[in-house]
Amino acid sequence: MPSFKCKDIGLDCPFKADAKTQDELMKKIAAHAASAHGMKTVPPETMAKIKKAIKP
Numbered sequence: 526m527p528s529f530k531c532k533d534i535g536l537d538c539p540f541k542a543d544a545k546t547q548d549e550l551m552k553k554i555a556a557h558a559a560s561a562h563g564m565k566t567v568p569p570e571t572m573a574k575i576k577k578a579i580k581p
C-alpha cells in the first residue's frame with residue numbers, strides 16, 4: 526500500500542497518509558497540502574519530491 530509522510534520531504538508536519546493506489550494517495554496529499562500548507566496547487570518540484578518520497 527503506497528504511503529507518504531510530510532516529514533519525508535522535509536516538512537515539519539506529522540501528516541502521513543496511505544491509500545490503495547498511488548492516484549488515491551496523491552489526491553489525499555493534494556487535499557492535505559491545500560488545507561495544511563496553503564498550496565492550492567502543488568508546485569511541480571514539490572510534486573516530484575512527493576513522488577520520490579512515496580513508499581510503495
Ligand SMILES: [Zn+2]
Pocket residue numbers: 531536538539540557561562
Ligand atoms: Zn503536511
